[in-house]
Amino acid sequence: MKILVINGPNINLLGTREPEIYGTTTLLDIEKEIEEYSKTFQNVQVEFFQSNHEGDIVDKIQNAKDIYDGIIINPAAYTHTSVAIADAIKAVNIPTVEIHLSNIQSREDFRKTSLTAPSCMGQIAGFGKDGYLAGLFCLVKYLEK
Numbered sequence: 001m002k003i004l005v006i007n008g009p010n011i012n013l014l015g016t017r018e019p020e021i022y023g024t025t026t027l028l029d030i031e032k033e034i035e036e037y038s039k040t041f042q043n044v045q046v047e048f049f050q051s052n053h054e055g056d057i058v059d060k061i062q063n064a065k066d067i068y069d070g071i072i073i074n075p076a077a078y079t080h081t082s083v084a085i086a087d088a089i090k091a092v093n094i095p096t097v098e099i100h101l102s103n104i105q106s107r108e109d110f111r112k113t114s115l116t117a118p119s120c121m122g123q124i125a126g127f128g129k130d131g132y133l134a135g136l137f138c139l140v141k142y143l144e145k
């Protein structure tokens with residue numbers, strides 16, 4: 001099965017970006033860890049995409065149809081603003097898990113609302129980079145059923 005891991009704006013700056021909130025691990029390190037973890041399952045392939053542009057993320061989700069079996073997405077700031085990404089996830093009907101490194105419920109009020117989460121199977125937030133591994137675990141278990 002093929003899983004697409006999408007990261008939104010500013011996630012490319014992980015490592016140096018507000019390390020007290022997001023940790024010191026880079027996106028490349030996280031992607032390597034996800035890749036390693038994916039090998040513990042049989043027949044799971046992961047691919048990665050990061051963009052700072054809403055439309056590019058919408059295009060990627062639209063083009064995922066018939067290619068990927070599942071999506072793991074951290075829409076980053078677009079979580080709180082993007083009807084377009086929420087609609088794209090619904091449109092392609094690919095099982096999708098939303099990830100946040102930080103616990104968005106314990107931060108500023110504007111982060112407490114996710115426009116994209118209702119289009120997803122579920123959301124994992126607050127566990128740092130391990131959230132991506134947990135998301136992969138949940139998605140693979142669901143898709144194997």
Ligand code: DQA
Pocket residue numbers: 009010011074075076077078079099100101102103104111
């Ligand atoms: C984030 C939380 C968002 O509110 C923020 O805009 C991000 C990262 C997280 O992973 O905790 O860029 O999605």
